[in-house]
Amino acid sequence: MNKGCTFYFVRHGQTYFNHYRKIQGWSNTPLTEEGAEDVYRSARGLADVKFDAVYTSDLSRTVQTASIILEENKHADELTIEMMPEFREVFFGSFEGEDVDKAWAAINKELKYPSVAEMYAQSSIPERMNATKKADPHNDAEDFLTFWTRIEEGLMKLISKHRDTGEKILVVAHGNTIRYLLNNLVAELENPQPLLNASVSVATYRDGAYHLEKYNEVRHFKDIE
Structure with missing residues (x-):
């Protein structure tokens, strides 16, 4: 039987744009004090997991989050962070830095649902991403195919x-990146909820298939004793 491998997907901690409810995407803002503390709590709960490799996007909030996780980990002496731009958040084009509610109201004008809440309830992820590109006056936002x-x-x-190495791989990335990735790879995950900051989602890959073990998990958070 193949050993497969296991991915630990961790969303970055809360940033100032998260706190201010602004569209973040490729924009860089640091973790808030609360965001960093949540990452420390998550990291303490993962301290005994022996990771074999660590990857992040090339945006500072994921690197900052991964650094805290490695700081708290008991087996991380030989690990270094490898940044991969492929794991960036969705790019929202000229909506970057915009108020979340204003941005989605503008995007919904393309989809024409009675409200933004109904848009979220009834539209698919690809539909919303494609509408974001159409709604962007500069047409720079990523559509679903480009992102995927x-x-x-x-x-x-x-x-x-x-x-087939049996290794445990830490991937620190972004809420939409992780959620959309797992939504398309894991058959049993339908209409996944948005991810909490510093949450952990675990998926195994074996014999060409992905299996979800945990999604949006925060019960492992551990305070200082």
Whole structure:
């Protein structure tokens, strides 16, 4: 039987744009004090997990989060962070830095649902991403195909390197990146909820298939005793 490999996907801690409810995407803002503390709590709960490799996007909030996780980990002496732009968040084009509610109201004008709440309830992820590109006056926002091609290329690099090794791989990335990735790879995950900051989602890859073990998990958070 193949050993497969296991991915620990961790969303970064709360940033100032998260706190201010602004569209973040490729924009860089640091973790808030609360965000860093949540990462420390998550890291303490993962301290006994022996990771074999660590990857992040090339955005500062994921690198900051991964650094805290390694700081708290008991087996991380030989590990270094490898940044991969493939795992960036969705790019929202000229909506970057915009108020979340204003941005989605503008995007919903393309989809024409009675409200933003109904848009979220009734539209698919690809529909919303494609509408974001259409609504962007500069047409710079990523549509779903562009985004998916990018993150799939990143994942295939990891599969090529770690498949059938039995290794545990830490990937610190972004809420939409992790959620959309797992939504398309894991058959049993339907309409996944948005991810909490510093949450952990675990998926195994074996014999060409992905299996979800945990999603949006925060029960492992551990305070200082």
